[in-house]
Amino acid sequence: MSETSLVLEAVKKFAYDRHSTLTKSNVIGFDEEELDRVTTTDGYLDFSIENLEIVERDDEDEGPIWYVSATIYFQTDAEPIEGSTDTYECYKGTDEWIVDWHSS
Numbered sequence: 001m002s003e004t005s006l007v008l009e010a011v012k013k014f015a016y017d018r019h020s021t022l023t024k025s026n027v028i029g030f031d032e033e034e035l036d037r038v039t040t041t042d043g044y045l046d047f048s049i050e051n052l053e054i055v056e057r058d059d060e061d062e063g064p065i066w067y068v069s070a071t072i073y074f075q076t077d078a079e080p081i082e083g084s085t086d087t088y089e090c091y092k093g094t095d096e097w098i099v100d101w102h103s104s
Contacts, residue, residue, distance in 0.1 A: 008052045010097035011068040011088045015049045018101065019072055022047070030081075037076040046075035047083070055087065065091045067102060 001009075022045045024035050039046045049070050056067040068090055072083035087102040 007066045014099035038074045048073050
């Protein structure tokens, strides 16, 4: 697997983990109609992480740092609801990829 693919996969996993505890009672920015449309599994919102794209790469002495944008889409019975597009910082640690939220 290419380094770019590994970066995108690490960010996707991090974004899924970051949003995995969202419920109808703790999600921000939804009106009642949107909350009624979003599907859930075991009380947690159903979503996907899409449009992953490397938007910048900084080559540092310790190794490259990638900045990756990713959009969350909340699932409904019809068209998904587009959530925020966040940017994540990703770099190679000793044995694993390190990913942190960078900006919205």
